[in-house]
Amino acid sequence: MKVDLNKLKVTRNEAENTFEVQIDGHLSKLDYFQDDKNFVITHVGVYPEFRGQGVAGKIMEAALEYAKQHSLRVVPMCSYAATYIRKNPQYRELTNQERSE
DSSP states (O other), rough: OOGGGOOOOEEEEEETTTTEETTTTEEEEEEEESSEEEEEEEEOOOOHHHGTHHHHHHHHHHHHHHHHTOOOOOOOOSSSHHHHHHHHHGGGGGSSSSSOO
């Protein structure tokens, strides 16, 4: 099934510490934890049928914009998140903010 990225609505599920998108009843999500200064991305997972269509990137963008708006330092523990940030230089500064003690 072809995914229309323009119609995807990424939501933040604060109770589960995820950014999520539902496509045809299937959940794709980014898992994170945060404190006052840090936003740690631990996993990004897309339902197999929808992989390779930009869904993970759309979820990453929403999560990184959230971190940016809240002045959080992003720590990409997930290899996909680290690669995404490397390929999208507009977000690199988020990983360089001062570390919390």
